[in-house]
Amino acid sequence: MSKNQVLFERAQRTIPGGVNSPVRAFRSVGGTPRFIERAEGAYFWDAEGKRYIDYIGSWGPMIVGHVHPEVLEAVQRVLVHGFSFGAPTEAEIEIAEEICKLVPSMEQVRMVSSGTEATMSALRLARGFTNRSRIIKFEGCYHGHADSLLVKAGSGLLTFGNPTSAGVPADIAKHTTVLEYNNVEQLNEAFAAFGNEIASVIVEPVAGNMNLVRATPEFLNALRERCNEYGSVLIFDEVMCGFRVALGGAQEVYGIKPDLTCLGKVIGGGMPAAAFGGRRDIMAHLAPLGGVYQAGTLSGNPIAVAAGLKTLQLIQRPGFHDDLAKQTRKLVDGLTAAAREAKVPFSADSIGGMFGLYFMDQVPGSFAQIQQGDTKRFNAFFHAMLDAGVYFAPSAFEAGFVSSAHDDSIIDATIDAARGAFASLAA
Template sequence: MTNHNETLFARAQLSTPGGVNSPVRAFRSVGGTPRFITRAEGPYFWDADDRRYIDYIGSWGPAIVGHAHPEVVTAVQEAAARGLSFGAPTEGEILMAEEICKLVPGVEQLRLVSSGTEATMSALRLARGATRRDKIIKFEGCYHGHADSLLVKAGSGLLTFGNPTSAGVPEDFSKHTLVLDYNNSQQLEEVFRTVGDQIACVIVEPVAGNMNLVRATTEFLQTMRRLCSQHGSVLIFDEVMCGFRVGLHGAQALYEIQADLVCLGKVIGGGLPVAAFGGRADLMKHMAPLGGVYQAGTLSGNPVAVAAGLTTLKIIQREGFYSTLTAQTRELAERLTAAGQAAGHQFCADAVGGMFGLYFSAQIPDSYASVMASDKEKFNRFFHLMLDAGVYLAPSAFEAGFVSIQHNTQIIDATIEAAKRAFAHL
């Protein structure tokens, strides 16, 4: 029998580097052949062999209301019929900005862009332009897109600037980036005590999703907020992944800590390319055409993408949406933990809002180092056993998972039954 996924993957590798347009899709971390998706609906998608999977990546977060939600599809169809792109402002952009400013604490003004990378890159430029400083702080394991300044790993010492993690990133680009340990408040204090007057900004995922799901501690974020305020540095919350995922008002409301700038994406596009960065009006006034910090984009605020995002934002505000989503995700994590431990494995899971993490370790990780210490090979075997059973998890031990409002108890029951069989075979 022809395996259409294998055929497509072989064909894709002839015209596309690695056969994919984003590296994690290639299954290099877990091995095997990536699934080429042909359609999706609710909590499911189907591959090129018409095999159905319960989907726990949800396009890496955006599909919070489920795939192909009828209201979102209708909004996109109606917007497309009016024209795909104009290169001129539309009322939809105003409505989107007003909605986000209403929902996200501290965001008085924002700028729409097309990707999370654009949002974080632009927020960094804004912070540097507003403070007239060059140095930035990021944290090991946090991913903020593929801008040069952010593709940096830790240096050899506490005050050693970071090293590029990608070919093509000049040393000069990374020499202004300090990379510290996630959840290490003492280290943060030490760096600010030494070079605090040179730091333009601190950028952090308050709920990390790119080293698996790892929560920041309240003390860590409070220390960050205090130090930035004391030294005139800009605190940037990268909520591209966790924004509208951990709750209706994001991680700022969850931790009761207000950032100066917030980066958003994923959910606000409803599955289409929309992202944003925004914050205090006195910072945003530095953006062109008002100020000297330049940023532009032909497709920024694209009317079709805005229609999808705006409709999604309306749906998630309905009564009971987040209480249901949070309960479903917590149930999944708790039952997976129970199943894994009952089978004798060092295994645990965690959940925040509609995000979850799976760890083949004795304890829920709190840092990049503790995530790296988990049993990656056992995860890889578990991933393929679940895939064979029709459950599609993130194809990496270092990525968070996502639940949609359509992942009801019946879906979770089916997932747990598959997991019990997988744990038994490990």
């Protein structure tokens, strides 16, 4: 029995399913999860010492690669002064100023510890600001595991083929309306039916939790127009795509200004950190100024802030995002060409440092289209690549991530491995 198998059996005795986040369990693809011991640059190594090219990057945060020397030095510098204070620090001001500078729609920002906490708090703030209860979300978009949002959510829930979660009361779920992503007509119908009840619309402008799916400009513009018309709060969930698709996030790419934005992943540089923020008049309703309560003992943790602030500084270097997008595009173009050689139905897409792989002929634009992909073929491809030392997301419903450490030699090695993997699928 391999060491990974031994560890997995041991983990299942004390941890539900043997993992602390469901997709890690490999239930969707089958097989034994890899237990990771260390990482560096574009690689990580499992418990048996096998090296993998890493295309999950801790699900997005590692945009400059693992253990970047400048991020490591920043963390070590603050580490010796204390792990947590439960009191304000100057570094919290610095990272807030940096975020507001890079994302101009965020006039004020509140630090939290996770993406779920950011979206949950932003929705509570939107409800408190509008004095309304109903929210709109979109099928296939995942915004964390708060009760209001586990209504036909994607990500791990989609992986298990279960569109909702047990434990979410019907009285809470009834306040959430789920619409089809990129469907402008359906959006307009919903606002016409109950627009004056809608506190907020929350959306991933670049979805990553039903695999990578881009919003159309028409869809996002319609969201902005309807929210303006009915006084609803437009929330962009950029926990995943923030700083990933562009320095100013997806809102920079699309030229659309949301009322509130949720951020995570990159702003922690691999440490637990997230944030939400936006218009000053809305943020003024947040405690201690207003009546919407939100708090967190580890919010603005000095170690997480140090890692995140240095990461934000690194990605502002000239040409960073141009180079990241170029490498990501080289990867998806190479994979597409390899699949074409093997005559395997396949398509791929990328934006910035995010990418999606689809075992279907065309790039999908909705949750329903994503479901038409060949998951059995994906699973076989995933294991063939894993055997070749390439670690993609262990689910057909997750986006992938490239870092600045993924140089030409690493991308070329991935494409070479993919030729063999696609050939095995065609056999």
